[in-house]
Amino acid sequence: MIAPQAYETRPLESWAKMKELKRKFFLHKWQCKERGGTIVFGGGLLNFCSLLSGLGDAVSFGEGIYFSTLMRNPDLAKRCFEAIESKGYGIDICSSSRVLMGSMLLGMHNKSPQGVVVQPDFWLDINNCESRSKCVQVFAEYYKIPFFTIEVPFAPTPESREMAVSLLANQIYDYIDWAQRTTGKTWDDEKFVEGVKNEWRSQTLGAKICMANQAVPAPLALKHIDNFLTFMHLIGRQNAETPDFLQTLLAEIEERVRNGIAGVPYETARLWHEGQVPWFFRPLVKYPEAYGASFIGSRFEFQAMGVYAPHEDGSWEAAMTPEERGIHLRSRDDAVRALAELYVIYSHNSSDRMIAPRVTEMVAAAKAWRLDGVVFHMDLGCKGIVPGHLEAKLALQKTGVPTFIYEGSNCDPRNLATFQVLDRMDSFLESLGLRKIEGNARETGVDKED
Amino acid sequence: MTNPAAEYHNLSFLPLLTVARPGGTGSTMTRAIASKTRAVDEFSDIVRDRHQYARDWKSRTGGKVVGYLCTYMPEEIIYAAGALPVRILGSHEPQDVVDRHIFSFFCSYCRDALAQGLQGRYSYLDGLTTAHCCIHIRQTYDSWQRHAPVPYKHYVYMPAHIQSQRAKPAFVEALRLFQTSLEEWTGVTVTSESLDRAIDIYNQNRRLLKQVYELRKGQRLPLSAAEAARMVIASQLMDKLEHNRLLEQAIKEVKRRPGNPSGVRLMVVGSEVDEVELLEMIESLGASIVVDDLCTGSRYFWNEAVVPSPLTGEGEGEGEPLRRLLSAIAQRYIDRPPCPLKDLEERRRLTHLLNLAREYAVQGVILITRKFCDPHGFDAPVIQTFLEDKDIPTLNLEVDWTIAAGQFRTRVEAFLELVRAQIT
Numbered sequence: 046m047i048a049p050q051a052y053e054t055r056p057l058e059s060w061a062k063m064k065e066l067k068r069k070f071f072l073h074k075w076q077c078k079e080r081g082g083t084i085v086f087g088g089g090l091l092n093f094c095s096l097l098s099g100l101g102d103a104v105s106f107g108e109g110i111y112f113s114t115l116m117r118n119p120d121l122a123k124r125c126f127e128a129i130e131s132k133g134y135g136i137d138i139c140s141s142s143r144v145l146m147g148s149m150l151l152g153m154h155n156k157s158p159q160g161v162v163v164q165p166d167f168w169l170d171i172n173n174c175e176s177r178s179k180c181v182q183v184f185a186e187y188y189k190i191p192f193f194t195i196e197v198p199f200a201p202t203p204e205s206r207e208m209a210v211s212l213l214a215n216q217i218y219d220y221i222d223w224a225q226r227t228t229g230k231t232w233d234d235e236k237f238v239e240g241v242k243n244e245w246r247s248q249t250l251g252a253k254i255c256m257a258n259q260a261v262p263a264p265l266a267l268k269h270i271d272n273f274l275t276f277m278h279l280i281g282r283q284n285a286e287t288p289d290f291l292q293t294l295l296a297e298i299e300e301r302v303r304n305g306i307a308g309v310p311y312e313t314a315r316l317w318h319e320g321q322v323p324w325f326f327r328p329l330v331k332y333p334e335a336y337g338a339s340f341i342g343s344r345f346e347f348q349a350m351g352v353y354a355p356h357e358d359g360s361w362e363a364a365m366t367p368e369e370r371g372i373h374l375r376s377r378d379d380a381v382r383a384l385a386e387l388y389v390i391y392s393h394n395s396s397d398r399m400i401a402p403r404v405t406e407m408v409a410a411a412k413a414w415r416l417d418g419v420v421f422h423m424d425l426g427c428k429g430i431v432p433g434h435l436e437a438k439l440a441l442q443k444t445g446v447p448t449f450i451y452e453g454s455n456c457d458p459r460n461l462a463t464f465q466v467l468d469r470m471d472s473f474l475e476s477l478g479l480r481k482i483e484g485n486a487r488e489t490g491v492d493k494e495d
Numbered sequence: 496m497t498n499p500a501a502e503y504h505n506l507s508f509l510p511l512l513t514v515a516r517p518g519g520t521g522s523t524m525t526r527a528i529a530s531k532t533r534a535v536d537e538f539s540d541i542v543r544d545r546h547q548y549a550r551d552w553k554s555r556t557g558g559k560v561v562g563y564l565c566t567y568m569p570e571e572i573i574y575a576a577g578a579l580p581v582r583i584l585g586s587h588e589p590q591d592v593v594d595r596h597i598f599s600f601f602c603s604y605c606r607d608a609l610a611q612g613l614q615g616r617y618s619y620l621d622g623l624t625t626a627h628c629c630i631h632i633r634q635t636y637d638s639w640q641r642h643a644p645v646p647y648k649h650y651v652y653m654p655a656h657i658q659s660q661r662a663k664p665a666f667v668e669a670l671r672l673f674q675t676s677l678e679e680w681t682g683v684t685v686t687s688e689s690l691d692r693a694i695d696i697y698n699q700n701r702r703l704l705k706q707v708y709e710l711r712k713g714q715r716l717p718l719s720a721a722e723a724a725r726m727v728i729a730s731q732l733m734d735k736l737e738h739n740r741l742l743e744q745a746i747k748e749v750k751r752r753p754g755n756p757s758g759v760r761l762m763v764v765g766s767e768v769d770e771v772e773l774l775e776m777i778e779s780l781g782a783s784i785v786v787d788d789l790c791t792g793s794r795y796f797w798n799e800a801v802v803p804s805p806l807t808g809e810g811e812g813e814g815e816p817l818r819r820l821l822s823a824i825a826q827r828y829i830d831r832p833p834c835p836l837k838d839l840e841e842r843r844r845l846t847h848l849l850n851l852a853r854e855y856a857v858q859g860v861i862l863i864t865r866k867f868c869d870p871h872g873f874d875a876p877v878i879q880t881f882l883e884d885k886d887i888p889t890l891n892l893e894v895d896w897t898i899a900a901g902q903f904r905t906r907v908e909a910f911l912e913l914v915r916a917q918i919t
Contacts, residue, residue, distance in 0.1 A: 133876030138869045175836045179873035196656035212665035400637035431598050432634040
């Protein structure tokens with residue numbers, strides 16, 4: 046048995062500011078229509094947010110305003126699944142698409158629990174996932190609203206990089222023309238350039254925050270990063286408030302690293318979660334804390350948080366903004382190019398779509414973040430994130446990093462046997478030489494009895 | 496530099512399948528084919544003995560064999576480089592080698608293909624390629640290379656958003672990169688002449704296969720669905736020049752047949768469906784599969800590459816003719832009946848399916864959906880609703896690695912009863 050390794054910890058001072066901003070932007074979104082703004086739906090708009098900036102007052106509700114509510118209420122989610130499955134959609138296709146389409150059929154997709162209906166002006170499909178684009182087709186047909194697809198290509202070889210950047214850039218030009226025609230608004234290049242600069246800054250700061258977790262003890266736990274990610278999605282990376290807040294947050298995190306302040310009280314084992322944490326069972330990421338272990342990272346979440354300069358050996362480094370590289374964005378052309386490069390060259394959004402880099406990166410991440418174990422979620426609900434998990438597991442085992450696999454679903458509660466997963470998680474944590482720390486299980490707020 | 500295989504493509508030999516390798520007595524496969532009297536049956540042999548065919552081809556030509564996974568692969572370029580493109584198809588045999596590499600929740604085609612790669616069934620391959628399609632295929636492509644490396648590999652970026660005017664220039668560039676890569680590997684320069692010729696041979700193959708399908712439009716059917724399917728599948732395995740010659744012969748034979756009255760006229764819709772036995776089983780129940788929308792069927796050959804004429808013009812720079820040929824190839828793959836993965840925005844598939852149904856007087860449609868395939872899974876309910884609104888009954892059969900023949904038989908029988916009740 047390994048003796049628990051305790052560290053000093055304290056709450057993040059930036060937390061209150063983050064909550065205040067979330068409240069402000071939540072209202073800002075809901076009041077968009079009253080202000081005469083444009084409402085856009087689209088899951089991919091968690092990135093590419095600056096494509097809204099040129100339209101002036103425009104907000105995104107992601108793929109549906111009700112998603113997180115559904116995911117907090119498994120019974121409601123099950124109703125949605127059953128509704129869409131009764132229309133002939135199989136249980137083997139993308140689970141988040143199914144729950145969203147089911148909520149659409151039940152009239153819960155674009156309506157708040159208070160009954161306020163949000164009618165999107167158009168749907169912007171960021172095509173980096175084959176399932177999602179097919180789902181958008183169904184939505185657009187159902188709502189009878191215009192939709193535009195932007196394929197996010199990737200470069201399978203270094204020689205094809207320019208082809209991929211040009212393909213993306215040219216589609217962005219087409220989108221700008223289309224959005225003007227569709228909304229009747231004039232595209233504001235000044236706001237667009239500003240949006241792209243902010244998006245770039247947000248992405249590099251997000252990456253630096255994740256990189257800071259390489260420190261021992263890690264200044265943050267995965268549950269914190271989860272919250273920052275929600276913040277970025279809610280506020281939008283294109284808005285100056287996002288990078289400004291992240292800059293303050295990064296300064297605080299760096300201060301914590303200098304002073305050895307940990308994200309959680311114990312960090313006897315540093316763990317990594319590969320894949321999406323089930324939406325309806327977020328406490329899972331806190332479960333190892335009962336054993337004095339902490340999830341300190343996840344490729345999926347780190348990639349969603351920021352952009353990185355890729356290295357041959359799979360190691361990551363936070364990317365530099367165009368300005369930091371001496372490139373000044375002044376015109377639409379500059380901004381389009383910078384946005385295309387962001388998502389073809391620096392974002393794992395595209396490079397991650399080949400399997401080989403995933404494996405190399407996982408092995409490099411285990412070394413860089415000094416991991417004691419990696420947990421893989423074999424997600425029955427998402428075929429986009431799972432590829433490479435098994436190959437990465439084999440590669441990690443060769444380097445001596447213990448691994449654990451559980452089968453579940455990011456969205457479908459029917460596919461996660463909670464008790465079994467936690468039982469097996471217990472065994473895995475014990476195999477790492479850990480034992481439950483008296484009283485800590487209760488503090489984490491998650492137990493098998495929950 | 497010239498390549499023996501490239502020269503082989505230029506040979507004019509008849510009867511093709513009695514050609515023996517230079518200095519040899521002819522391979523087992525060649526002799527077996529030569530002893531057959533009916534060209535139609537020879538496709539069956541080739542599909543069954545596909546690996547032997549490829550090995551024989553290698554030994555008699557000295558050329559390289561390039562495997563590919565998705566039919567968006569621009570085979571013409573491989574062919575112009577003197578190599579033989581061979582589609583990886585399912586074996587449908589139980590295996591226990593892939594589960595540590597690929598999630599069991601992935602489509603059976605991808606798992607089956609990888610299993611065969613890891614088992615060394617394709618050990619004769621010199622190259623493994625794929626065109627950009629789904630994440631499942633990318634996993635297969637990668638794991639195969641990782642654990643059973645093939646000397647040459649190339650991933651062709653075929654855009655997914657083919658509705659965009661930007662797709663074609665990007666795809667042309669991806670084809671140019673592929674051409675360069677093949678040239679470096681094979682040592683054969685792809686010239687405008689060799690590519691033009693490859694396009695001609697491929698177009699001829701497409702026309703011939705379309706002729707075969709034309710024969711299934713009438714009320715008397717001179718060939719079965721299984722025979723037609725084997726002709727298409729063999730086309731994905733054989734040297735196209737050889738296939739063309741065999742196909743010409745087969746068409747003559749088929750045209751001489753009196754034909755059988757058609758049963759309930761069906762169309763099958765799906766992805767990679769090389770389980771010909773399933774088609775035979777359906778037809779054994781009194782149905783006739785008169786047309787399909789499969790990537791092992793009509794989607795593979797339905798349209799041609801149209802090369803602008805004249806190929807060369809005044810004032811065009813060096814290399815321009817080649818670029819125009821690549822452009823014609825790109826357009827062909829963009830225009831072909833789409834796989835659901837690439838059927839984005841305004842749906843083209845629905846209209847295409849309805850046209851096929853009307854042209855071939857289809858009375859019912861069976862969707863053969865490969866389990867765990869999201870793009871087909873998303874399309875299936877939409878297609879069913881669309882066709883049923885047009886009074887065309889549908890049945891969705893979900894297939895996995897192996898076929899549950901007994902269950903399917905019962906379901907198809909019930910479906911045929913329903914169709915018969917509707918048409919009488």
